[in-house]
Amino acid sequence: MIALVDCNNFYVSCERLFHPGAFHRPVVVLSNNDGCVISRSDEAKTLGIRMGAPAFFMEDMLRSHDVAVFSSNYTLYGSLSQRVMQVLSSFAPEMEVYSIDEAFLDLSGHAAPGRLAAAIRGGVLQDVGIPVSVGVAPTKTLAKMANRYVKKSKLPEGFLVLDSPAATAAVLAATQVEDIWGIGSQYAAMLHERGFHSALDLSRAPDDFARRELTVQGLRLVHELRGIPSIGLEETAPPKKAVCVARSFGQLLTEKDDIREALANYAAAAAQKLRAQGSRATVIQVFVQTNNFRGQDAQYHRSINLRLPVPASSTRELIHHALQALDRIFKPGYNYKKTGIIAMDLVPDSQVQENLFASTDHDKEKKLMQALDGISRHFAGKPVLRFAVQGGNKKWALRQERLSPCYTTRLHDVIKAKTD
């Protein structure tokens, strides 16, 4: 049996840990730039606040219902996520960390999965303070479904075990196709049209139909619904194939210099990510975009791929190439909303083929970056040393008007229990 453990309203739960006043009260967490709602407490859901709803549409409503609003603080959430995963790993040696707030656990060999699920829930709550729900079933897809059922039906015990055909069929029948893991809006519309409405319907679909209309992934999915394990547990995360840093600006930008500054900073962040995972980029993609939502503005979306002379992870090189790419796609006269860089075709640092004719001294470059990373580690990962082109104007900076402190990762932000 496989368990899917999922933190309830994870970002909201993280904020509540440090703001006891936010319990028993609607709470939402906003995306970057305080743009839209990405996490809601149960009370906020009851108020009818939708996932992804733009915050500025709802300001009056948020105020009148006394909703606690937070900017997202990924440093805090990442740190608490690590603690949750640590606790989970003590329950099952074989585990896949699926996302910041979810993990699959292999429970095979346990005689009483229900008791274990209850213990997991209690353990995480006790040790970290985050409430979780647990779904247990023979396959990952069914475990996901059981988990969703626990939350949707607000089962008071917080877990559900699908260990009989009857229990499984009941949950399958109660789940619409669009709520199945792996079925998005496009497939859902097609399935309804073809007469498949519930997960139970889909579990009875012919294999060749699933293969033809939903690709091989859909075929695996249908088998999983029937209780045949077809998606394996991935214990060690495969190395990333791409690294992307892209942000909307806090305000629209028209000046190339401002966009250069933003892009230089994103390229620096991408380079740091690459070094942290020990890989280098062979190709970079750089893009610029205007704001689609502004019908009154002329629109411009453009991206370009650049093959690097030698795979690179040095901040200096990535900034250099990114800005060259920008030169080729930037056009004056637009209100720009977003830029970004994607580092692709990543190769392990150790397997890089040097270019005999390249002008860059990679030994020197590497030492420089080691020094840079060493210094930044001293300052809790903050980029205290920067390249001049990264500037300091920050016209592009994010809006984060309701950011809570980094209670668990920055010494200065640790809560004071007592002041002198």
Next chain:
DNA sequence: TCTGGGGTCCTAGGACCC
């Protein structure tokens, strides 16, 4: 008139996930 067979690599686009 007839016009092979088998393969790789790359790119673009579509679909999905949290």
Next chain:
DNA sequence: TCTGGGGTCCTAGGACCC
């Protein structure tokens, strides 16, 4: 004034190879 960011996988089609 204000609408997120970061990923993965699959397929189809074209270019190219012997």
